[in-house]
Amino acid sequence: MKAAFIGLGSMGLPMAENLLKAGVDLTVWNRTKSRADGLIAQGARWADSPSQAAQGQQIVITMVSKDSVLEEVTLGEHGFASVLSNDAVHVSMSTVAAETSEKLRAAHQARGAHYLAAPVFGRPDAAAAKMLFILSAGPAAARELAAPYLAAMGQKTFELGDEPRLANVIKLCGNFMIMGLIESMGEALTLCEKNGMPRQLFIDILSQSIFPAPIVANYGKQIAEQGYEPARFKLELGLKDANLVLQTAAEAGMAMPLAQLMQARFQTAVANGRGEWDWTGAAYNISADAGIKP
Amino acid sequence: MKAAFIGLGSMGLPMAENLLKAGVDLTVWNRTKSRADGLIAQGARWADSPSQAAQGQQIVITMVSKDSVLEEVTLGEHGFASVLSNDAVHVSMSTVAAETSEKLRAAHQARGAHYLAAPVFGRPDAAAAKMLFILSAGPAAARELAAPYLAAMGQKTFELGDEPRLANVIKLCGNFMIMGLIESMGEALTLCEKNGMPRQLFIDILSQSIFPAPIVANYGKQIAEQGYEPARFKLELGLKDANLVLQTAAEAGMAMPLAQLMQARFQTAVANGRGEWDWTGAAYNISADAGIKP
């Protein structure tokens, strides 16, 4: 197995490491080279640009922070789209708008290459533990080619058919579900605290009764403790995702009032200097508005 | 074991039946007598009023639809409070306001009896299957006395200390978490459908990845299918609970915007004749507002 990996942020780095461990012959590129030092020590090759990294590859994996960066590394001056060989597959794992997927798919298609949308659920610790859930959507042949690589990075891959955009929509919807959970727990915990109850007690009961999911226990603990730093997923990225959700909803012609509430929460947090906090920090203002400071 | 059981609605009936099965000598009362026929056939005694049912009992269990009914059966003309023997325990399992608990506790205390708040998580099918989660808060002796009865009705009892009101607040917060889940799934599923995806697919992915809780699978299936009838928990009771949540928040001096959103959803549903639907039907309007009718 052989691949290029572009983007070594808090998610990309552990994902690339798992590919190396699985024996993949890996060429990497990142805006800041020093992030790659550990991987190089473990045998990864360094490339000086996305296009150089993709030279002669059948699989090019991207994991970058946002839509504009994804477009830049793919279609920009040093982007790799122009060097993709025939039938090569771009495995695009970032959380981006469905329309960004559409655009890249069209660009690759024009050159005979393929686009696979493969966004993931999970934060950096899950990436490190190979516990990611991966959504895979694109042409069947591309999905087949990518499958072993995805298997090396996650605990389960959901095959979602031929349309890349569907994976992006589902990924956004999943993140939106988590936003809803943050708001729900934030309001409930504040009401508990206002009534003289220890915040953690409510999370313990919840996670041992009607909501027995690790996400409730983990996110709940952070919000119960109001421990929003350091970030596991930055609040400013939460705002980006809320914006993407609402943009997708606007294109679909529908209202999403809970998504609007979360957008407002994230906007308020960023406007008050909390963009670097974990996105559970959206709950900070619920308590602050009630007169409670952690 | 011996007890009175007051209120044989869709929850009370299967709960009383489980007490009978556990060998409890049970006296029952309900507004409509015919609801008790099956229990009487299984050995329960019928009483003509709450006060008659409670005569000589150490344990009186109530499971009624709302605060005003609870006050009526307890403190009203034929209410049982006046006949409670010394150290008897009123096990109050309905979802009611914390201040209703306070009021009843004071009323019982004045006569030497005890009040135990013991609200439950679970719908009628969970009650029938003895799968309820029960929250128990009140004087230690009362909790001890009630414990075997609660064990006969649920899968797990959470002991929450001496203050009855805490159990009510936690119960309301739990129901509020479910409301948040209904809204989150309703918006997400509508966005999926608007993007040409089968609704159930999203629930399958969600419940097999980041939200592996039965409640997500079960409620999600209902909302995915827009199958809101018959009700497992009536929407008009959801409105009652949203009102109780907001009343508790107002007393605590805090804003709960997501609870407000859900109150508005339930009000809109009831105003349009959907009060008898299941409370997941709050999601109906999300799709209808987007131009989708099931």
Next chain:
Amino acid sequence: MKAAFIGLGSMGLPMAENLLKAGVDLTVWNRTKSRADGLIAQGARWADSPSQAAQGQQIVITMVSKDSVLEEVTLGEHGFASVLSNDAVHVSMSTVAAETSEKLRAAHQARGAHYLAAPVFGRPDAAAAKMLFILSAGPAAARELAAPYLAAMGQKTFELGDEPRLANVIKLCGNFMIMGLIESMGEALTLCEKNGMPRQLFIDILSQSIFPAPIVANYGKQIAEQGYEPARFKLELGLKDANLVLQTAAEAGMAMPLAQLMQARFQTAVANGRGEWDWTGAAYNISADAGIKP
């Protein structure tokens, strides 16, 4: 002309003074006697209780802070309802729930007296300047009897027919319109400031173009300057009114999302110690959430 006047707060005092100026033989009562000193110096009589004040009167005017106080001075231990002579009229000018009006109407009717709901639009400066707008609803004979007294306190009286509750609903709706204006201007002014514009400029343009109403200029100036103290109408009373609006809506079976937003704004302000500010201070948080402190 002769009347009793109960409640000498920031509204009641100037209103009573205008009655005196119009030559009314006035007996007054207030919780704190010292508030009446000026009126007594101008010829008003002091009474030691609401019931003493109402002794032998055909007209009893009340202007108190909230529903519970109105019920106390009317129906409480020293309330005046029991001493009202036949065909006497209770002119109730406070902002209260429609159902409070219903309750008092029934209480008076049982004794042969009449209830007139006569809430007002205007803050203390308008009361002092006899510029109040008055809504009058109740039996025709009662409205006729009260008319000259109302004329002595306001610039215009709207006759609204026989049902007292309608005046209360309209008064609440009017206050709700002002709440909507506060939020609208608060959001707009924050957007202007964020774009480098002087806040007052927007109010000047607005009040000289599409919104040429004094309320826009006056309230707008306060919000533009973020000058929320001293209060002309206390924010905690704004919360009371938002609660009354939502209670009325709940009884009517309808959702009012903008009223919910304002309730949340007021709750947040009170929870953070701003209950004594002017109710335009609801706009403080709009700017604070955007990272702007006045």
Next chain:
Amino acid sequence: MKAAFIGLGSMGLPMAENLLKAGVDLTVWNRTKSRADGLIAQGARWADSPSQAAQGQQIVITMVSKDSVLEEVTLGEHGFASVLSNDAVHVSMSTVAAETSEKLRAAHQARGAHYLAAPVFGRPDAAAAKMLFILSAGPAAARELAAPYLAAMGQKTFELGDEPRLANVIKLCGNFMIMGLIESMGEALTLCEKNGMPRQLFIDILSQSIFPAPIVANYGKQIAEQGYEPARFKLELGLKDANLVLQTAAEAGMAMPLAQLMQARFQTAVANGRGEWDWTGAAYNISADAGIKP
């Protein structure tokens, strides 16, 4: 006086007519030529493209439906930017994003021409009656040159300084104020109706007391009657404006919950086929949600 006028929609047509009446030598262009017939009969010249219309002009006025159209007629293939003579002024009167103004200003500046943002308050009837309020922002010389033209189209011009974007922001804020008024009146009128009151009565009282502005009387009458057709300003343009407001807020880094509420109202209306209604029709759903159909 001599000018080109581009865009003869429901607003542009009466505005152009007023210029003709004021003696302006007018060359016009519109996507659909037949809209210009009346103007040509009154002496206007027809041009086959925006660029042809602008040939040799010092003043080019645009009044088109949205940002993309404005960019097309200005910078597109047949756009007029490339033919503008030195020191010519583009008087841009549409409601567009501040950033669209920035973009066009830069484009003109590069060629030595000027950009003046001059959006208006008023619907077609106000345009016909020369009753528009006009906001004028741009270089002093450009404002001076444009002043007599603007005076021929409106009742008052507000001079807002050198930055075109400020006029756009103020225009959006003004439209946002109207949205807030629509929601406020819609909720209040529904509450009145639910309480058995004639809807118009509330508007009469409001416009004769605390809100004595024509906009309250006019918009209020439409909402009271639920007379949403034919449109005077299309609801789908209201959605466009709500989107622009929120986009501007997002760029400024702030939350605008009332603007979000209105965006959701408009999205819901458009999704249900009411995009061609007047934008007061946003209030339709408030009543429908309460179970009231007009």
